[in-house]
Amino acid sequence: MEIVVDVEEPTPLFAQVIDQIKHAVLTGRIGPGDPLPSIRQLAGDLDLNSKTIAKAYRLLERDSVIQTRGFRGTFVHPEARTHAHVDLTEMVEQKLARVIDELRRAGATDSEIRVAFGDVMKSPAG
Amino acid sequence: MSPEQTLFTLIFLGQILLVSWFLPSRLVARARGVLERYPPERYPRLYVASVGAMERTLGAYRALNGAALLGGLGLLALDFRANGDLLAWNGGSLVVAYMLVQYLPFLACVSRPSFPYFGSERQPDPSSTRSAELRPRRLFDFVSPRLLAVAGGLYVALIALVVVVARYDYPWFGGYPNLIGITALYVIFGATLWMAIRGRRRDPWASDEVRHRSMARAAHMAVLLCIVWASFIGLSILLRVLGVPELVPASLSVVVTLAAFTQFAQLRVEEGGFDVYRAHACRTGSP
Numbered sequence: 219m220e221i222v223v224d225v226e227e228p229t230p231l232f233a234q235v236i237d238q239i240k241h242a243v244l245t246g247r248i249g250p251g252d253p254l255p256s257i258r259q260l261a262g263d264l265d266l267n268s269k270t271i272a273k274a275y276r277l278l279e280r281d282s283v284i285q286t287r288g289f290r291g292t293f294v295h296p297e298a299r300t301h302a303h304v305d306l307t308e309m310v311e312q313k314l315a316r317v318i319d320e321l322r323r324a325g326a327t328d329s330e331i332r333v334a335f336g337d338v339m340k341s342p343a344g
Numbered sequence: 345m346s347p348e349q350t351l352f353t354l355i356f357l358g359q360i361l362l363v364s365w366f367l368p369s370r371l372v373a374r375a376r377g378v379l380e381r382y383p384p385e386r387y388p389r390l391y392v393a394s395v396g397a398m399e400r401t402l403g404a405y406r407a408l409n410g411a412a413l414l415g416g417l418g419l420l421a422l423d424f425r426a427n428g429d430l431l432a433w434n435g436g437s438l439v440v441a442y443m444l445v446q447y448l449p450f451l452a453c454v455s456r457p458s459f460p461y462f463g464s465e466r467q468p469d470p471s472s473t474r475s476a477e478l479r480p481r482r483l484f485d486f487v488s489p490r491l492l493a494v495a496g497g498l499y500v501a502l503i504a505l506v507v508v509v510a511r512y513d514y515p516w517f518g519g520y521p522n523l524i525g526i527t528a529l530y531v532i533f534g535a536t537l538w539m540a541i542r543g544r545r546r547d548p549w550a551s552d553e554v555r556h557r558s559m560a561r562a563a564h565m566a567v568l569l570c571i572v573w574a575s576f577i578g579l580s581i582l583l584r585v586l587g588v589p590e591l592v593p594a595s596l597s598v599v600v601t602l603a604a605f606t607q608f609a610q611l612r613v614e615e616g617g618f619d620v621y622r623a624h625a626c627r628t629g630s631p
Contacts, residue, residue, distance in 0.1 A: 219478045220552070226472035242478060255480045259542060263476035291480060 219247045223264055231266055235274040240283060240302040243294060250299070254284060254292040281306055349428030352594040353420065356431065356439070359597045360416035363446045363604045368409040371454070371608065372402050382618050390621035401453050408449035416442060436593030443600045450607075477552055481541050486556075486563040495530075495567050498574045502526050505578055509585060516584055526577060533570035537563050565610040572602050 219242055223234045242248045254260075257275055261268035275292065278284045282301040286292045295301065321331050379398070384391045391398075419442060423430040431438050483492070506522045540562035550558070576599040580592045 220475050221478045222473055222475045224473045239478070248478060253480045254478060255476070259481060260476055260478075262543070264474045266474075 221260075221264075223266070232270050232274040232277070235260075235264075235271060236277055239274075239278060243283060243298045243302040248294050250294050250296045252294045254294065256291060277306075346428070346590070348588070348590045348594070352428065352431065352590075352597065353424065355594045355597045355601075356416075356420060356423075359446075359601045360413060360420065362601050364409045364413040364416060367604055367608050368405060368449065372406060375402055382621065387618060387621040390618065405449050405453035408453065409446075412446050412449060415445060431593055436596045439593050439596050439600070443596075446600075446604075475552075481559070483537075483541065483563075486541055486560040487537070487567050491564070491567050491571075495571050495574070498571060498578070499526070499530055502574055502578050505581055509581060514584070516589075517581070522577075522581075526574065529573055529577075530570060533566045536566040540566060561610045565606055568606045569603055572599055572606065575599070 221235065221238045221242075223231055223238075225231065227234065229237075239248075239254075248254075255263070257268050257271045260266075261271040264271070275284060275286075279286060281304060282295050283298045284292055285295045318331060322328075326334075375398070378390075379395065382390055384395055393401075419431065419438070503523060503526065506520065506526070509517055510519045540559050576595060579595050583589060583591045583595065
């Protein structure tokens, strides 16, 4: 199973890596429990910065598509096939679009929405 | 001349001829074979230096090995006149020194000049795509567990040997500090093994299959060399304990020759992997 990235594509490289791994899971080319290369190995083989691969792996782990088992390495999550369908970025964009639409109908300007968004992002969670 | 000295003379002569004549001539023949089968006009990506520069390097390699060969034969002649006392001096120190002389042509003309082939001087891959296997590279993919077990077992045996021999007051024995040397040897070869398997992709053009084979050969070489040198250390201690230290130079000479053959075996031409170096070839794995 090979992963291919295009450095000239507009899609960010970490997103390409995420998409390809999710696609591999959904098409059954890699299955639950299958080992994945380490961040360093994949970064070296693709000649990318290890932070790019680390970000991709972090997001995949957040989405429960992969799981890291300490020194034993990284593996495909047992429920990866289910979770690979979920695109958190798309969900965030959809929810934000709904909220922004609501705020606009209430009369808020885009500038007010942006400032408020920034203030909320800066405030501590909870 | 004693039988041990005669044995050593024959073995050392074998080392001189094999390491400074036979193996270099085979290496030069291989290099010339590559130049003939994969000329730079059709495989420009394979060549970092000009053919002229490569021919000059091959010439220098042959000349340096010729000098090492003559030096070795001269050393042997002097040793013969000294009734075998010259090369046996200090447990074969001159054999070690000569081994380094034999290794210099390889370092100067093969090892160091090959660095640009794995660096930025190589013609860069113009395609924007990069590929990688989505599978971890594990040690046992490249080296058999049995070979590693032999290396590991040898390490334990060496440690045990040093501990046992240290209990006796042999004046020639350095004692427990030998453990540091043995461990350092394993650390060095372990690092070589790790770099062979986990190192960055050095040739952007090589296919995954070719790269896999190269890594396996490099990994095998690291483990085999470790076994060879560790065996020599154990053997030299045992020979001295058994009261036959005059056999140590002969065993060292055998080890040097074995190590040279092991390293030479790694320098194989990868058949079937040269299409990617053609002028307009796409890299394997490109969509």
